[in-house]
Amino acid sequence: MFMLAGGVLDWFDELQVKQFFLLLADNFPGAEIVLNAQSRLWRLISNWGLRRTGIKDIATKWVLKDARKMEKWDKRITVLDQFSAFKNIPRDPAWGAQVERWMNFTDRSRMYNIFHLRV
Numbered sequence: 001m002f003m004l005a006g007g008v009l010d011w012f013d014e015l016q017v018k019q020f021f022l023l024l025a026d027n028f029p030g031a032e033i034v035l036n037a038q039s040r041l042w043r044l045i046s047n048w049g050l051r052r053t054g055i056k057d058i059a060t061k062w063v064l065k066d067a068r069k070m071e072k073w074d075k076r077i078t079v080l081d082q083f084s085a086f087k088n089i090p091r092d093p094a095w096g097a098q099v100e101r102w103m104n105f106t107d108r109s110r111m112y113n114i115f116h117l118r119v
Helices: 014-027 040-052 097-109
Strands: 002-005 032-038 078-084 112-118
Touching: 032 040, 078 097
Parallel strands: 002 032
Antiparallel strands: 032 112, 078 112
16 A cells, blocks of 8 residues: 655644554555655744744644654654655756755755655
8 A cells, every 4th residue: 555645744743643653554554655744944934934824823743854763653664765855856947046946955954855654
């Protein structure tokens, strides 16, 4: 089984995310999942952006910069790959220099990452 969890887990706290992965491991052993996760810096930027748009009642919570931390949650969780979100996206000059700088900064700082795991 293969699952995607893009843009979902940021909204939960770490205990809830851990419980989710333990349930996956219990019910779908050997399944693979690809997800994104934000660093503390990305969370600050994201939540600041939400507040700027007038959204004050919700905020992103979960942060993770290195997926190997998840392997400590349970021996069934294995990191297959992890990389910065924009690593494999070719830069297009039509997007402008500011977008390219932002993508490069995000890659260098690893503040928004993609993780591929097996449970």
